[in-house]
Amino acid sequence: MEKTILEVEKLCFSFSKDKQLLNNISFKINEGELCLIVGANGSGKSLLLKCLKGLLKPTSATILVNGEDVSKKSKKRRTLFGLVFQDADSQIVGQTVEKDLRFGMENLNIQESEQIKRIDEVSILLTLKDLLKSRPRILSGGEKRRLAIAGILVMKPQIIFMDEPFANLDYPGVLQVLKSLLLLKESGHTIIIVSHEIEKIAAHADRLLLIEKGYLIANDIPELLLDKLPKHGVFVPTTQGKSVPIEEMTWLKH
Ligand SMILES: Nc1ncnc2c1ncn2[C@@H]1O[C@H](COP(=O)(O)OP(=O)(O)OP(=O)(O)O)[C@@H](O)[C@H]1O
Numbered sequence: 001m002e003k004t005i006l007e008v009e010k011l012c013f014s015f016s017k018d019k020q021l022l023n024n025i026s027f028k029i030n031e032g033e034l035c036l037i038v039g040a041n042g043s044g045k046s047l048l049l050k051c052l053k054g055l056l057k058p059t060s061a062t063i064l065v066n067g068e069d070v071s072k073k074s075k076k077r078r079t080l081f082g083l084v085f086q087d088a089d090s091q092i093v094g095q096t097v098e099k100d101l102r103f104g105m106e107n108l109n110i111q112e113s114e115q116i117k118r119i120d121e122v123s124i125l126l127t128l129k130d131l132l133k134s135r136p137r138i139l140s141g142g143e144k145r146r147l148a149i150a151g152i153l154v155m156k157p158q159i160i161f162m163d164e165p166f167a168n169l170d171y172p173g174v175l176q177v178l179k180s181l182l183l184l185k186e187s188g189h190t191i192i193i194v195s196h197e198i199e200k201i202a203a204h205a206d207r208l209l210l211i212e213k214g215y216l217i218a219n220d221i222p223e224l225l226l227d228k229l230p231k232h233g234v235f236v237p238t239t240q241g242k243s244v245p246i247e248e249m250t251w252l253k254h
């Protein structure tokens with residue numbers, strides 16, 4: 001049976017009264033789903049993640065996580081949701097990979113033995129084990145983004161948000177991050193990804209949300225929305241005038 005993990009109702013956001021940037025956004029996500037949020041530049045995707053995470057205060061919204069109303073509990077939302085920023089570098093603070101992974105856990109006073117256990121688990125999952133003593137500065141783009149993801153995972157969030165996880169990565173970097181994402185999905189994590197590069201990942205998504213000018217204008221399984229996307233500013237690869245089959249929209253060969 002599918003279980004709703006996140007329910008968002010009528011989320012609105014604006015910086016000023018005269019310009020509404022997110023309008024009555026409502027959707028539900030099931031546990032273990034990989035949800036892809038797409039939309040043209042400036043449509044409000046990053047703002048939506050920041051509002052959910054509690055970094056920005058929605059003008060109004062109802063946000064339920066596992067049935068609990070956390071709309072007014074932005075501090076709790078910050079621990080329930082882990083956000084991997086588009087700019088992975090800005091999230092990396094430790095002198096070594098291991099110290100970086102410890103940073104957030106130390107702030108939460110997590111016991112030393114538990115820290116070691118989580119670092120061990122996450123560094124195996126994201127193949128960072130051989131890099132634990134390395135300085136983050138020397139890592140490749142793909143390794144840095146995996147470290148940013150790992151830094152979020154050790155905090156054990158209920159849902160992982162990723163803002164443009166493939167941005168600025170070369171081909172091997174995209175493959176590394178994509179493989180990591182799919183491992184996370186296989187291990188039962190619920191993931192919400194904002195990306196306009198749907199040709200890299202749409203084959204693996206369970207749900208696609210399309211945002212335009214602050215409105216959620218579609219919410220369905222990806223294959224039903226593909227033909228609709230280009231006129232809303234989202235690139236979809238085509239062959240002979242038709243969008244390529246959904247199972248080909250991945251950079252990982254099955
Ligand atoms: N600090 C801010 N002050 C005023 N307006 C802002 C601010 N941050 C974002 N906006 C506006 O909100 C709108 C949505 O921005 P957002 O960053 O969510 O877009 P996005 O969909 O993530 O775009 P992109 O694909 O370029 O990352 C844009 O029109 C943007 O100009």
Ligand SMILES: [Mg+2]
Pocket residue numbers: 045046047163
């Ligand atoms: Mg953005």
